[in-house]
Amino acid sequence: MSADVDVVVAGGGPAGLLLASELRLGGAEPVVLERLPAPTGLSKALVLVGRVVQALDYRGLLERLGAGSVPAAAYSRFAHLGGIPLDVSRLIESAPPGYFPAPVPARQARVEAVLEARARELGADVRRGHELAGLSQDQDAVTVEVRGPQGTYRLRARYLVGCDGAHSLVRKQVGIGFPGTAPTQLHWLGEVTLAEADLGRLPQRIERTATGLFTTVPLGGGVHRIVVSEWTQPPEHADRDIPPTIEELRAAVRRVTGIDLAMRQPRWLSRFTDAARQADRYRAGRVLVAGDAAHIQLPAGGPGMSTALQDVLNLGWKLAAQVKGWAPPGLLDSYHAERHPAGQRMLSFVRAQGVLLSPGEHVTALRELMSELLTHEQTLRYVVDRLLGLDVRYAMGGAGPAHPLVGGWAPDLPLRAPGGHTRLATLMRGARPVLLDLTADSRLRAAAVGWTDRVQTTVARSDEPLEGILVRPDGYVAWVAAPGDHNTVRLRHALQQWFGVAG
Numbered sequence: 001m002s003a004d005v006d007v008v009v010a011g012g013g014p015a016g017l018l019l020a021s022e023l024r025l026g027g028a029e030p031v032v033l034e035r036l037p038a039p040t041g042l043s044k045a046l047v048l049v050g051r052v053v054q055a056l057d058y059r060g061l062l063e064r065l066g067a068g069s070v071p072a073a074a075y076s077r078f079a080h081l082g083g084i085p086l087d088v089s090r091l092i093e094s095a096p097p098g099y100f101p102a103p104v105p106a107r108q109a110r111v112e113a114v115l116e117a118r119a120r121e122l123g124a125d126v127r128r129g130h131e132l133a134g135l136s137q138d139q140d141a142v143t144v145e146v147r148g149p150q151g152t153y154r155l156r157a158r159y160l161v162g163c164d165g166a167h168s169l170v171r172k173q174v175g176i177g178f179p180g181t182a183p184t185q186l187h188w189l190g191e192v193t194l195a196e197a198d199l200g201r202l203p204q205r206i207e208r209t210a211t212g213l214f215t216t217v218p219l220g221g222g223v224h225r226i227v228v229s230e231w232t233q234p235p236e237h238a239d240r241d242i243p244p245t246i247e248e249l250r251a252a253v254r255r256v257t258g259i260d261l262a263m264r265q266p267r268w269l270s271r272f273t274d275a276a277r278q279a280d281r282y283r284a285g286r287v288l289v290a291g292d293a294a295h296i297q298l299p300a301g302g303p304g305m306s307t308a309l310q311d312v313l314n315l316g317w318k319l320a321a322q323v324k325g326w327a328p329p330g331l332l333d334s335y336h337a338e339r340h341p342a343g344q345r346m347l348s349f350v351r352a353q354g355v356l357l358s359p360g361e362h363v364t365a366l367r368e369l370m371s372e373l374l375t376h377e378q379t380l381r382y383v384v385d386r387l388l389g390l391d392v393r394y395a396m397g398g399a400g401p402a403h404p405l406v407g408g409w410a411p412d413l414p415l416r417a418p419g420g421h422t423r424l425a426t427l428m429r430g431a432r433p434v435l436l437d438l439t440a441d442s443r444l445r446a447a448a449v450g451w452t453d454r455v456q457t458t459v460a461r462s463d464e465p466l467e468g469i470l471v472r473p474d475g476y477v478a479w480v481a482a483p484g485d486h487n488t489v490r491l492r493h494a495l496q497q498w499f500g501v502a503g
């Protein structure tokens with residue numbers, strides 16, 4: 001039996017909604033199933049930081065967020081490694097322009113609204129109030145059972161992607177393992193109105209006490225986000241489905257800080273832990289997982305949504321290529337090969353931060369050592385690169401030594417093209433691979449002529465010492481020609497490796 005749709009995306013959170021747009025840009029037909037009939041309006045993440053900011057810019061989504069950006073140096077106000085402040089502004093002076101993306105104050109609810117509008121505008125079928133209830137796969141397709149407002153129905157799709165969050169039914173039903181570390185910390189979260197008199201005694205940054213942690217973030221309109229963390233083993237109330245009460249939150253604040261904080265009008269009460277787990281494979285046949293369905297972690301440094309969005313930017317064009325029939329062998333499997341190690345590295349970094357945040361004299365000694373190390377610019381740069389996900393590289397060079405840019409993020413090159421000034425970010429908006437010919441001789445274009453149906457070729461001038469660069473749709477560099485490099489064999493190899501045989 002043939003499939004009804006190309007791809008079913010389970011879950012209309014940030015990962016599922018961005019994936020739907022990427023699939024549409026790649027020419028595939030996705031259906032997004034989201035069990036919530038309407039958005040909750042609540043935001044776990046409050047700000048976008050790091051590589052994901054540049055990645056969203058490469059799709060023209062930053063301007064849609066309308067959040068404006070703040071200077072990159074402002075990141076120093078809240079950047080920390082497990083509560084140890086990081087002076088990012090010190091690094092910015094010595095870094096190339098644009099190296100550090102400016103933080104974007106965008107709440108998750110706003111990000112989701114923009115992503116949903118974009119997915120619908122591109123023609124994605126987003127079905128709210130439709131819950132994925134079960135699935136099975138055979139050689140040709142995946143059959144999903146959906147509970148919708150009008151009853152239960154079935155859909156057959158060529159592929160299914162589980163973007164259905166931490167408790168992913170998709171992951172469980174296809175038997176993808178979720179190994180990792182069990183919780184050691186319990187974090188209480190409340191968005192509440194505080195008494196005027198208490199505002200003066202709130203700490204400005206994370207406060208580490210003898211028994212836990214306390215953080216507040218003003219959200220405007222007199223509302224504050226309070227996060228209070230306790231180290232208990234095993235954590236009590238680890239069941240996140242039972243919301244805490246405001247009295248429990250108040251008591252936790254009292255236990256950790258000794259302060260009795262009057263709070264009222266809770267608009268959100270929740271709890272989370274530091275459990276850190278990762279799917280042992282991101283693909284099982286015709287089923288893939290991305291975002292929180294593939295990894296969960298403490299939100300230290302805000303890696304969750306950023307990693308989720310970068311997962312689907314890596315996956316979207318590959319899955320669309322698979323569906324459209326031009327994917328070279330192994331392209332879809334490169335999603336696991338590239339994003340699983342990136343997720344593993346992020347989890348390891350978050351676990352380290354979890355330790356630095358914990359109470360106790362031994363940890364205090366470790367923090368002192370780390371603080372001293374962070375006075376060295378090289379160490380600071382290393383840590384900030386990891387925190388912002390600027391260190392992610394993929395193995396792409398092929399045989400022999402490759403240009404240092406290959407496998408890394410493509411910098412947003414200012415370009416002089418026949419039509420006027422432009423930049424790489426503008427060329428990336430359609431999620432197509434981009435071959436920049438910076439020599440204005442026809443050699444590179446001649447070598448790539450068999451791929452013009454898939455690869456966008458642009459002739460331009462740049463001040464960088466480069467003759468050509470091939471950028472994948474996810475913004476990573478697949479090939480570079482340095483000055484004097486007239487060998488197009490590597491270019492043809494990269495084109496074939498990522499975009500299939502010449503047409």
Ligand SMILES: Cc1cc2nc3c(=O)[nH]c(=O)nc-3n(C[C@H](O)[C@H](O)[C@H](O)COP(=O)(O)OP(=O)(O)OC[C@H]3O[C@@H](n4cnc5c(N)ncnc54)[C@H](O)[C@@H]3O)c2cc1C
Nearest residue numbers: 011013014015035044045132165291292299302304305306
């Ligand atoms: C307190 C807190 C603060 C955070 N702060 C940050 C931060 O500052 N920066 C950051 O980057 N990240 C942060 N995160 C993490 C971030 O919120 C998550 O990583 C992000 O939401 C992951 O997106 P997702 O789309 O993968 O999953 P989710 O956002 O969980 O979306 C999954 C969606 O799937 C739907 N769904 C589930 N099951 C089904 C089903 N069977 N059928 C249909 N639909 C289904 C759900 O309703 C949901 O809409 C924070 C998290 C917490 C808890």
